[in-house]
Amino acid sequence: MFSPGYIKNTIKSLIPDSFLVHRLPSSAGNAVILTFDDGPDEKITPRILEQLEEYNVHAVFFVIGEKVAMFPNIFEMIVQRGHTIGNHTYSHHYKKIPSFKVYLRDIIRCQQIIEEKTGNKPILYRPPAGFISPITLLLARTQGLKTVLWSNEGGEWGVNKQDTASTIGNRLINTLQPRDIVLLHDNNEKVPFIMEMILPALKNRSIDLQHGVHAICP
Numbered sequence: 001m002f003s004p005g006y007i008k009n010t011i012k013s014l015i016p017d018s019f020l021v022h023r024l025p026s027s028a029g030n031a032v033i034l035t036f037d038d039g040p041d042e043k044i045t046p047r048i049l050e051q052l053e054e055y056n057v058h059a060v061f062f063v064i065g066e067k068v069a070m071f072p073n074i075f076e077m078i079v080q081r082g083h084t085i086g087n088h089t090y091s092h093h094y095k096k097i098p099s100f101k102v103y104l105r106d107i108i109r110c111q112q113i114i115e116e117k118t119g120n121k122p123i124l125y126r127p128p129a130g131f132i133s134p135i136t137l138l139l140a141r142t143q144g145l146k147t148v149l150w151s152n153e154g155g156e157w158g159v160n161k162q163d164t165a166s167t168i169g170n171r172l173i174n175t176l177q178p179r180d181i182v183l184l185h186d187n188n189e190k191v192p193f194i195m196e197m198i199l200p201a202l203k204n205r206s207i208d209l210q211h212g213v214h215a216i217c218p
């Protein structure tokens, strides 16, 4: 009997990398990517940017279009510091998938506001709540977007909501593997504390936190 996790991973492995990635390819060596969803946030994002700069780390920020409109200066800071911008839809309102027309419009609106402010359209997409289906993958692909899930996470937004920052930080330190794509949220107040723990630990392990994005963002 195959476990649901085995079946899910087997199905994912059959989808071409141009549509979906959830872990860095083997060519990425000992690289890890930190990804931040649901920003830009007025309070938390600037703190995270300082931490990333201190450790010379390049991350991916999957921004919500509506928040880009709300906090253009914070968004500008992310861009100026050379981080990669990904699309996390414009409204991020839905808990379940809306009609495909609405879903696509939300992706396109986010592409537009990012292009308006940076001159470039993102090529990476993270669906709200990580929900994917063959249709969402295809819709994203029609906009030149590759869907990026994750292989490790803080879970501070939901699955590990009850845990302290220190518990989450320790768990990440103990479970992080080369080629992981790590999900954190730059609108969550625990995250700067988690970062304080994991950045020095990963540096000690000589994990490359700067170049991993090139492996999925040619």
Ligand SMILES: [Zn+2]
Pocket: 037, 038, 088, 092, 127, 128, 129
């Ligand atoms: Zn989100």
